[in-house]
Amino acid sequence: MIRTLTAALLAALLSFSALAQDAPRTIQLHVDGLVCAFCAQGISKKLGKMDATAEVLVSLENGLVAVALKPGQDLADQTLRETLTEAGYSVTTIERKAETLDEVRARLKAKP
Amino acid sequence: MSLYRLCGALACLLPAAAFAKPIAYQGGTAVMGEYGAGTMQEFQVFYAPSYRWSAGAAQLRLDADDDSFSREISYVRGNLLLKRWNLPRAQANVFAWGGVGSARGSDFDGRETAWNAGGQADYETLRFYSSLRTDWQYARQTFSHRIDTAQLGWAPYAHDWDRLATWFVIQGRHYSGGLYEGVEAAALLRLFRNNKWGAAWVEAGVTQDGKLQTMFMINF
Numbered sequence: 001m002i003r004t005l006t007a008a009l010l011a012a013l014l015s016f017s018a019l020a021q022d023a024p025r026t027i028q029l030h031v032d033g034l035v036c037a038f039c040a041q042g043i044s045k046k047l048g049k050m051d052a053t054a055e056v057l058v059s060l061e062n063g064l065v066a067v068a069l070k071p072g073q074d075l076a077d078q079t080l081r082e083t084l085t086e087a088g089y090s091v092t093t094i095e096r097k098a099e100t101l102d103e104v105r106a107r108l109k110a111k112p
Numbered sequence: 113m114s115l116y117r118l119c120g121a122l123a124c125l126l127p128a129a130a131f132a133k134p135i136a137y138q139g140g141t142a143v144m145g146e147y148g149a150g151t152m153q154e155f156q157v158f159y160a161p162s163y164r165w166s167a168g169a170a171q172l173r174l175d176a177d178d179d180s181f182s183r184e185i186s187y188v189r190g191n192l193l194l195k196r197w198n199l200p201r202a203q204a205n206v207f208a209w210g211g212v213g214s215a216r217g218s219d220f221d222g223r224e225t226a227w228n229a230g231g232q233a234d235y236e237t238l239r240f241y242s243s244l245r246t247d248w249q250y251a252r253q254t255f256s257h258r259i260d261t262a263q264l265g266w267a268p269y270a271h272d273w274d275r276l277a278t279w280f281v282i283q284g285r286h287y288s289g290g291l292y293e294g295v296e297a298a299a300l301l302r303l304f305r306n307n308k309w310g311a312a313w314v315e316a317g318v319t320q321d322g323k324l325q326t327m328f329m330i331n332f
């Protein structure tokens with residue numbers, strides 16, 4: 001009985017840990033038309049006001065907008081697409097990644 | 113100190129200066145000032161409820177190159193984004209605007225109703241910029257001035273939004289209605305910087321006549 005309970009507890013802990021690791025930390029959007037710094041300012045302000053947003057990174061050089069999510073929060077693809085369209089830009093792809101925003105920054109910086 | 117001089121002083125004070133669009137971004141306010149080589153001086157404030165349109169007010173002073181007349185025009189204006197092309201690593205836009213105001217002039221008495229209309233087409237990447245712009249100021253039986261401006265810009269490096277952007281710009285401008293004879297050419301340095309409260313750019317340069325051409329823009 002004790003062995004069964006311990007095994008069940010262990011399995012629960014492992015699955016929780018796996019879930020936590022798989023939970024997206026950033027949503028990364030590739031955006032067309034992202035060339036001017038004023039654009040970046042507008043996008044950053046709009047996404048930054050959303051409840052689920054912890055921080056926003058805009059990379060003009062990579063045509064990338066990365067949104068760091070608050071723990072346990074998420075943003076629907078439709079919401080993101082509408083927000084960027086209303087801001088005047090075209091979203092080409094949306095990806096959810098386990099990367100933190102600092103890791104995204106480091107990756108972009110290391111890019112040749 | 114006149115409003116124009118104040119704008120010029122502000123331009124010099126800004127830490128640095130993309131390119132002027134009448135609509136910056138949704139919910140953004142744009143404040144712009146230009147000292148155009150002694151012929152044109154303008155101060156504008158626009159608010160954009162949407163990325164498709166903005167509205168605001170402006171003050172414009174025009175001085176004939178030969179000092180034969182001057183105009184002071186206060187106006188309200190609406191700006192419309194007619195078409196935008198979002199491309200990979202590039203953007204192109206077509207804007208149109210129009211408005212109405214009141215004008216005084218050194219060569220006529222009282223005030224006149226002044227109408228204005230114009231448009232801009234631009235294409236921008238992180239390293240290259242081009243634009244064509246026209247502004248028309250008109251008061252029935254008193255004056256009609258068109259200011260046509262072409263700009264080509266080149267950035268020595270691709271800037272990201274948290275870095276200082278540097279542009280070298282060549283400008284050609286043609287004034288009608290007796291303001292300036294021929295095409296006025298200018299070489300300009302433009303600097304642009306974003307920060308937490310907003311974005312600012314400032315440019316300065318000289319015309320072929322050796323006159324100062326400067327402009328600033330703040331978005332917040």
